[in-house]
Amino acid sequence: MNDTTLTPTRYTLWQMVGYMLGLGTWGFGGPVALVGYMYRDLVEKRGWISEADYKEGMAIAQLMPGPLAAQLAIYLGYVHYRILGATLVGLAFVLPSFLMVVALGAAYTAYGGIGWMQSVFYGVGxxxxxIIAMSAYKLTTKNIGRDKLLWAIFVVSLVVTVVTQSEVIWLFLGAGVLVWLVRVPPAWLRGGSVNGITAPVMGAVAVGAVDWGRLKQIGLYFAYAGSFVFGSGLAIVPFLYSGVVKEYGWLTDRQFVDAVAVAMITPGPVVITTGFIGYLVQGFWGAVVAAVGTFLPCYLLTILPAPYFKKHGKRPAVVAFVxxxxxxxxxxxxxAVIVIxxxxxxxxxxxxxxxxTAAVLWKFKKVQEPVIVLAAALIGLVVHPLIAHA
Incomplete structure (x- = not known):
């Protein structure tokens, strides 16, 4: 059980819900920016969350599959208000961007053939x-460093993604096991770190009871995606491409790029693009099922291990697997940068x-992605009609 008695609660549950509702509405910049805002506001400025609780939340978000920022928000809601807090805070964080992508999906479906919308996505796409290229660069330099084994895994994963134009799940899990076995003596094979491998699999199986025709297919696929995507929400991009474009043919290449663009335009977690995709495939209920399917596994895989994470989360085997x-x-x-x-x-x-875009983000660190996306949209509105009629 998390020891909260040493850290007095300085806020009400509804204050935390209100904060996350605001962050989900105005929080642009992707997962790295969002988790940074949470640290700045909740740890440094308001003192609602202790440094130790924040670090535990970051660790469990990295360990378990799912969108990083959403999982951290869920864990921070859990810290003092347990399951009710995790549930309400998670909904507050995700709901604003979900409503935005549903509205955009409706507009895209109704007016997708109109020139102005095509022009906007021409520039934004x-x-x-x-943006993704710079995100990949930042993630690479921050997480891999000079570790030769991690660089080898990085290169293999990059090549496999480009060649197969899909994300190979077993490569992810195999990479975790490989680093685990190299860094930690085999005696740890019987330790608690095995849960880090089986939990995603259990998460994928646990959602198999839905039985609504196409909605069932959507729900199962996005639950599968939500059960196996680790780290940044951008990691889901190659996985979704292989499924919704290659395997099921739900979207065209152009529509998929537009879906990623919508995720970059809207605040909140990048992975909310699944709601937009679901809307294009099956309307409003398709959006609901896709979003629930994506976020339910990460919600369960955050709150279920939370009480035990203090005891097992820092074991060398778990760290190596992550x-x-x-x-x-x-x-x-x-x-995915190359494929898309x-x-x-x-x-x-x-x-x-x-x-x-990459050059601006490289040179001017404080420039926010939404500003660049808006500029690209305006450029598209001006340039695309000229090129289309040239």
Whole structure:
């Protein structure tokens, strides 16, 4: 049980819910920015969450599959208000961006053929490539460093993603096991770290009871995706591409890039793009089922191990497994830049936009992604009609 008696509660549950509702509404910048906002606001400024609780939340979010920022929010809700807090805080964080992508999905479905919307996504789709490229670079430098084994896993994962144009789940898990066995003596094989491997599998199996035709298919697929995507929400991009475009044919290449662009335009977790995809496939209820399917596994895999994490979370075997999985996930993100870029970069204008986006993010650290996305949208509105009629 988490010892909260040493850290007096300085806030009510509804104050935390209100904060997360605001962060979900205005929190642009992707998972790295969102977890940074939570630390700044909840640990440093308000003192609602202790340093130790925040670090535990970050560790469990890295260990378990699912979107990083959403899992951290759920854990922080759990710290003082247990399951009720985790549930309400998680809903508050995700709901604003979900409503936004449903509205955008409705507009896209109704007006997707109109020139202005095509022009907007022409510019935004190219900018997204630059944003993902910089995210992949930051994640690589922050998490892999000079570790030769992690670099080897990164390269293999990148190449496999590009060649197969999909995310190979067993490569992720295999990478975690490999680093575990290399770094930690085999005697640890019987330790608690095995849970880090079996939990995602159990999460995928646990949602198999839905029986609503196409909604069942959507629910199962997105629950599967939510059960196996580690770290940054961007890690889900190559996985979703292989499923919704290649395997099921629910979306075209263009629609998929637009879905990623929508996720970059809206605040909150990047993985909310699943709600937009669900809307395009099956309307409002498709969006609901896709979003629930994506977030339910990460919710369960955050609150279920939370009481035991203090005891087992710092074991060397667990740390090694997470490092391996993270390296493979980052490699998949880097590979996704190439795969998606082949479809978004269609001419010299989009190529220039992608390169310029990466350059701006590199040079000007404080520039927020939404500003770049807005600029790219305006450029698309001006340039695309000229090129289309040239």
């Amino acid at each position: 190219a900018a997204v490539i630059g 490092d391996g999985v993270t390296a493979a996930a980052i490699g998949a993100i880097a590979g 870029g082949q479809r978004s970069i269609t001419d010299w204008v989009t190529a220039t936009l992608a390169i310029a």
